[in-house]
Amino acid sequence: MSLTIYSTLSGKKEVFEPREPGKIGLYVCGITVYDYCHIGHARVLVAFDVMSRFLRSQQWNVNYVRNITDIDDKIIDRAADNGERYTDLTSRYIEFMHEDERALGILPPDTEPRATAHIDDIIAMIETLIEKGYAYSASNGDVYYRVSRFADYGKLTNKDPEQLLAGARVEVDSAKEDPRDFALWKFAAEADVGWISPFGRGRPGWHIECSAMSKACLGAHFDIHGGGPDLPFPHHENEIAQSEAANGCQYANYWMHAGAVRLDGEKMSKSLGNFFTIRDVLKQYHAEVVRYLLISSHYRSPINYSEENLVEAKAGLDRLYNALRGYESVAATSLEELAGNEFYKKFVAAMNDDFNTRVALAVMFDLVRALNSAKGKQEAEPLVAELKAMGQLLGLFGSAPDDFLQSAGESDLAAETVEALIAERAQAKRDKNFARADEVRDQLLAAGILLEDSAEGTKWRRDA
Template identity: 60%
Template sequence: MKIYNTLTREKSEFKPLQPGKVSMYVCGMTVYDYCHLGHGRVFVAFDVIVRYLQAKGYEVNYIRNITDIDDKIIRRAQEANEDWQQLVQRFTDAMDEDFAALGIGKPNLEPKATEHIDQIIAMVQTLIDKGMAYAADNGDVYYVVEKFAGYGQLSGKVLDELRSGARVEVDEAKQNPLDFVLWKAAKPGEPAWDSPWGKGRPGWHIECSAMSTCCLGNTFDIHGGGPDLKFPHHENEIAQSEAATGEKYANVWMHAGALRINDEKMSKSLGNFFTIRDVLADFPAEVVRYFLLASHYRSPINYSLESLKEAGASLERFYHSLRGLTLPQAPESEFSSRFYAAMDDDFNTPEALAVLFDMVREINRNKAAQPDQAAQIAAEMKALGDVLGLLQQDPEAFFQQQTSDVDPQQVENLIAQRNAARKQRDFAKADEIRDQLQAMSVVLEDSREGTKWRVEK
């Protein structure tokens, strides 16, 4: 299995530190607002990576943190006149709901920054003792960037270029404009914890270094996150972690691609984002998940209603092929070999989905003449779909998904009336009912087994 490593800028054979085990840390949410679809893109990607590693037989220790203290949290709580801890809990609950809806599994551990203050303080003190950090006159503690020889290795940034573009803000007490904060002195009315440097709270970067090493040890297999974290967050994590421990921090660095709106990055700062729950109000969760997996995890995705509709149409093809089949225990064939080969190549989900489409064609070709053969392929396809978190619904339930204005019982009643009219050869009445259902976006499919229906988005 080969994985693209952002640090080395190449794909290489994945060799975990311990055979059969994978230690993995992914930077999680700062919980001050609802998650947008760009977040969904990142965490669906890593959810599939975890699922696939487990399908390969690895025991995965997956850590995904929560940043529950931060300038944005404090500011949002002040604006809303809400206790910051209540705000954090409210948006943590919303995150859990959104992730569950998208089929994103829970990590093994979900550490919070405020639960690791002692470890954060200890790491900051270690950096001070090693001469890699200093306490400034204003109560902040800063990391000395120029003392870390490898700074810039992840992002490709060059210190001279960073230095020429940096500036010291008026109220900062940095010795060098490149230095970044490890511990922030508390302002009046802000949440704060005691430390050797006075009351304050951790800087953002040090939180992840302390939580990851606390949960996984000084060196672990995979560190992941969104595209915007490469610099400065992950660069700073490497610098402070390796300076503190004297050991390599993470062996493989993985970054998901950005979600774009009209070719601009989706972000709260640009105001061009859709929350996960906004999108799920208009599209079924599995359609959204499919849309996010139809591109390689490292590639940018351009958000559009057309793309989501195409994702829905693709899923319809899969579920159509599963209709009316009783599935045996899933066998493995050359389809499974091709699927695993695609995923072994840096988790290539578009190629893996192409294998599933080939299976759909085989199912449909065999359905009438060799139904047992079709059922075997369908069972294998469903098992492979599970690795991606797809195709696990009952086909009829999938087709009967509705926005909110289609009542399944009303549809069934109208179908019963139509069937009765057809029996009485009242075809005008039957056609009238079909037109009524079409006006409700309900599509009927008549067969010898009866009439099935689906909502056409």
Template identity: 65%
Template sequence: MTLHIYNTLTRQKEVFRPIIQGNINMYVCGVTVYDLCHIGHARVLVAFDVIARYLRSQGWNLNYVRNITDIDDKILNRADENAELYSVLTERMIDAMHEDERLLGILPPDMEPRATAYIDEIIAMVGVLIDKNHAYAAENGDVYYRVSSFSDYGKLSKRNPEDLLIDARIDMNLSKEDQRDFALWKSAKTEEVSWNSPWGSGRPGWHIECSAMSTCCLGATFDIHGGGPDLPFPHHENEIAQSEAATGEKYVNYWMHAGAVRVDDEKMSKSLGNFFTIKEVLKKYHPEIIRYFLLSSHYRSPINYSEKSLIEAKTGLERFYMTLRQFPDVQSLPLNDLKNRKYYKCFILAMNDDFNTREALAVMYDMIRQINTLAVTDKAEACLLVGELKTLGDIFGILDSNPEVFMQGGTIVDALDSISSSEIEALISERITAKKNHDFLDADRIREKLLAQGIVLEDSREGTSWRRG
């Protein structure tokens, strides 16, 4: 079955063709860590977590990079408001983000670069753009990208550069040659955090951070770039212009964007009082309910967050757990045992159609109905089907709770059981064996199991190390 992905660049579904056979390099724009993560962040994080889990379950060798923006105007402004160092603020917010991810069952990316660790690479890319006449240093100490030098500007967002010029003239900046030009390097104000550069002390612009991090981690051209619904313009448009002008190569082959989250059919906004952090939602709802709610719509579709929607998600999950509690001893089946099974084929067909989780969940509902019928007529086949269902649940990061606890309305149980070093090493050995056997789902299961107990694995060329998170 062939994987198809909707490409924002072409506005159509395309057959996925990797640059290197069997391998996928994917970069997703992460969070700007000046505040707690909200439900909109959860939508993007869960969507690409499931995409990563699914790709690995199908044998792809995925290198998943998701950055952290840890220097930005919003960060500096919030640190000033709090009267704290920007680095103290970002560390606290990163810790909070990782906690949210752990509770929601979001597996860590393979790499999580921070902008402040790539300042030298950012400065080098800005220098290349200046040398190629795609950028210029202004009298105010800023460095701007020269939009008129890139003939394809607007190709992702389908915006007309001339129309952009009209809009840009509303807020005139006399330091710019062209009001469409955007900052690559911002000069620092007195006593403001800064780094030395050939153009004076300053800090990077937001857009150049992702261009430098993505190309350093994945190369000049890579397979997939993802992000939230607000990023095609200007962020990703500017990334394309910078990266392709600097490298002379096509930047990304497939662009993917998650849909927006609305709250009670209105745009989420603090001013409207309908802004919900992940932590606030987790106080009321089991994390699997939130995951299930987010997966119940196609990742590109807008989704409406409301109490009614979450109650419906809870009811939907309860249908699964009511069935699963009849089979407490049945475990997930190995993926290789599922290749010729009817429901698995239907699940794969749905997911290969641009990761259609809504249709895949419908397949899983069909399985529940069949299991309930077979529980009376053919217990052995029912058990096989339950094992198949749990394997599909593993791919989605759901159906892993204790059915009795879930059905009794249990919420978060943060059971970080003590685990010995020898037990950790044994599980790491199992994971290495699973990866050698191309059983990436089992490898991810082991990694997730350790993460749930506060153990973070770090893979490198030298092997796998671990630390208590």
């Protein structure tokens, strides 16, 4: 089955056609590093992590580039508020970002360019835009992009420039030729953060950074550009205008945007002050539960962040892990061996259909039902191996089943306490003190501990 992708540019699903056979150049707008990453960031990071994992499993040669914005007004302002150098601030939050990514099982991109390492590329692109008449130096020392010069401005969001102006949050600035024009280079005094350029001392605007970094890493024209739900306008419209004007060719063939994370129906964002950082959430929930929540919906669909949905995600992941219990020694089937398997073919079909993880997970639950009906280990083990292989493509099953099912939150009974109570219950049963055995079971149940007795002994897990 061919890979189909929904492109924001066309507003429909398209059969993916690579620029080079078997190869995919993927650029994703990354984090502006001045604070901890929140769950909205995690949505984007996990979505494109799943995509790159799957594409590679299907023998695509993926060059995944995800940038870091390490120079920006917010960064400079936060560093000034803290009384520290901006480089110290960004270094600290880059490490925090990497810690969060590792916790969520997000693999690093192939290349992670930083804006400050590409100042020469940024200056060169601005020079080209000035030479071609698409940019101009203003009286205030800034350099602006001349929006009226680019005939296709607004094609990504399918609105004309006049409509886009209403949502642009354009500041009144008499130095601009047109209120819609945006900064490519911002003047910086000697005491401020800045670099020397042919158009004066300053620093780059946000939009030009990605145009320069993507070109440096993937070339002027590449396959897929991705990002979060808040980026189509103005950031990605401006990237297109800059890049296509400077380079004289199409910028990216496909544009992909992850859906928003909402809290009580409102978009979650730092500007609204209603966001949860990844590390705060991970204090209460296992990282795989958070990852599962983020892939349980299609990547383009909005997700409502709530305790109820996290509990539901925990329950779903419990079912998958519970099916693997007792099969810890069974290895995941190699993808070559899976090629003809019916469950795997359905899984691949779902993922080839614009990375539909919701349907892919449904296939995995169909497989669990078949596994639960299997007669004996000989019939069950191939199904377990297939389930593990699918889970790994989604970045799941990073823990042993018991480790996951028995993992504790801050307020839960410690595993050692649970084990001691189970041992006490077993001794009470041997002593025929069934009243005490029942008391212990009820005590554990009240603490959210479910017991499963069998001939091999008692297994336990925490209730979702």
